[in-house]
Amino acid sequence: MGTEDRIVVGISIGDINGIGSEIILKTFEDSRMLEFCTPVIFASVKLMSFFKKHFETDINFHGIDRIEDLIPKKINVLNVWKEHVNVSFGEENEKGGEYAIKSLKAAVAALKESKIDALVTAPINKSNIQTEGFNFPGHTDFLAQELQGDSLMLLISESLRVGLLTDHVAVKDVVKNITRERIDNKINTIHQSLIEDFAIEKPKIAVLGINPHTGDNGVIGDEDDTLLRPALDNIRKNGKMVFGPYAADSFFGSGNYKNFDAIIASYHDQGLIPFKTLAFGKGVNFTAGLNRIRTSPDHGTAFDLAGKNQANFDSFREAVFSAISIYRTRQEYKEISKNPMQISRKRSYSKKK
Known part of the structure; x- marks a missing residue:
């Protein structure tokens, strides 16, 4: 969907009672992030507005009801649901898991249909996500079922x-x-x-x-x-x-x-x-081996920090940058593979990321 300089990164909200909302907001509060990608947060404008007010972040959202209506270089929020959702920071409950999975399923569906170029997932709680319709120990196992390849x-x-x-x-x-x-x-x-x-x-x-x-x-x-x-x-x-x-x-x-x-x-x-x-x-955390790109931070929901405006967002920001970098490198590899005699290999094989 995206171009070399306008990669669309989908973001699942994670457990709404954890630190996911905070690290997402803090990452994109820096407007320079929009020079690298167009983010789409799979949640609701109502919920993200609540988080914006709670964390007192200087950030503007563009609400959309269809992924096709996203605006490049804006922070888009796709309304996966419209109802009001109560947030209980730091609490492990069914609501936290329910809306985490709603967000994840919608984001993965968009990823499968190439409506987003890459997916970055905020942390979920492995216990409260377990239902009859979702029985996986984590993101990796669910993605392995939904996408092609060996994860x-x-x-x-x-x-x-x-x-x-x-x-x-x-x-x-x-x-x-x-x-x-x-x-x-x-x-x-x-x-x-x-x-x-x-x-x-x-x-x-x-x-x-x-x-x-x-x-x-x-x-x-x-x-x-x-x-x-x-x-x-x-x-x-x-x-x-x-x-x-x-x-x-x-x-x-x-x-x-x-x-x-x-x-x-x-x-x-x-x-x-x-x-x-x-x-x-x-x-x-990168799920390698699949036909689509997914990254996440290297930590969990951190319920002990949730809502306190103390969470470190470095790993989430790195997950966004890694998703962008991997997408570009993979696209370049595909082009080289299609035209091995025509394309000059400019890639540096000393890259670390």
Whole structure:
């Protein structure tokens, strides 16, 4: 829908009782953001006007009832609903989840129809979103159902990218969810994303072991030797620069992560604890591998800060910039792929984002 300099970024409001509204408003209170994109907030003018008054932000909205009526370089608010909604800052309740999902579903529908170019999602609460019509542990799983491709949670910052073999899976179920097929799929997904979305011509990928010390030759589990190593050996035979498995406990502290374009962790906390330690507040959650672009901040609803005008919006702003950057890089890759002999490759393969 957008052009190179006028990318339309859809924004889902997240849990209305969390900090989503505040970080959205603070991001776009800076009018310079409109030089990079045209935002469309999926909520209602009534609700956003309430938030504007509460947080005393100097911001103007353009209310629309159809996405086709958006005005470029304005902060558009699409009325997904018209009714008044009570906000209870800091409270986890059904209303917070209900309107978060209304916003998300409308935004994803627009994304699927290419009425927006990219989607940035404000945080939701994984508990209060659960209903008969929405039974997903988070954004990533819902998007995997709605969009095409093989999804992969990829945390990105200026100097670090961490993907996951398994994401929102209980620790007791991690090993049984790591299969040869999953290893192949996830590495292929992150490899292609690094090429298409980050302009890295020959990605170098590190893989962290499943067990402590990668099993110590079977003393602490044999999955690294019987499953992970053979899978990586086979992938290397196909020409991909994949290294490991590495012992996770020393990999980040030693600075070894700096030698790779991306790291794949075996499970959620193995990857997210070091990522958030190194990049919290500046990191972005990107759903790689899908045919549409979605990013989000690297934090949750922060109910303890909600409504207090104290939330840090840096990560949300970075999520907007990342969505724009990935969209442009992906469009450029598509053009190069269509006309490889006609287009001069101007891309810098040293890009970090």
